[in-house]
Amino acid sequence: MSDDVAARTRLSLAMLRPAGGGEIALVLGPPIALSLASAIVWHLRQPGPIPFTDRNVLVSLGFQVLIAACLLPYLIRRGWKPLAVAGHPEPHDIARGVGVWLGLLACFYLTLLALFIAAPNFVAPLRARSPFTGALSPPVIVAAAVLDPIFEEFLLLGYAVPALGNRFGIKVASVATVALRVAAHAYQGRLAFIAILPVALVLTFYFVRTGRLWPVIVAHIVQDAIALTITFGAT
8 A cells, every 4th residue: 555545544544433522622622712712811901912932832832731641541542543643754754744834835925915915904014013022942942843733733633634524524624624723823813814824724735635644744843943933033
């Protein structure tokens, strides 16, 4: 069996596992709810640029580790296993991931260009002022660029696509995971639609089409590492 067929077969087999509504709510609900709640609370209490500090980022990563530590044993008992969905990482996944990253970069800039032409007022505030402020140390940038993509992609693609796909079909699952990813970044305001939506479309399309999760993780790591370094790296 070729690698391409094996990857698509893994996704097809993962979609055969039935996931109840209670399980889906338990797995997807807390991280999305926490993200939405933090976005609402922040904008109500202190509108303006969102501060990024080592402490804030480490607390966020700590919540991700805690959620993963609680949910992973539960899901394994119910028949969901990370490597059964993703397979083992391969050296070729790095090159594939760079290719996916170039694709999402192209999609982002095409979206940005289209918005500049069709809806300049929507992007004008972002040109005048960055939605973020603060600085991060190199170790925190590395930790965030690695841990967040692994958590997010296993949650939104490795788990959500098969679980929702089993109940509603792959098309509904794909749309739902794109919406969940944008909702999880609601704290970024309109930037979530400008930057996260194109990324969500590319990553979801690639995973659903190929069944490969590790290249998606690589692309996400590359994107976060560059974005965090440029935005919050020491000057």
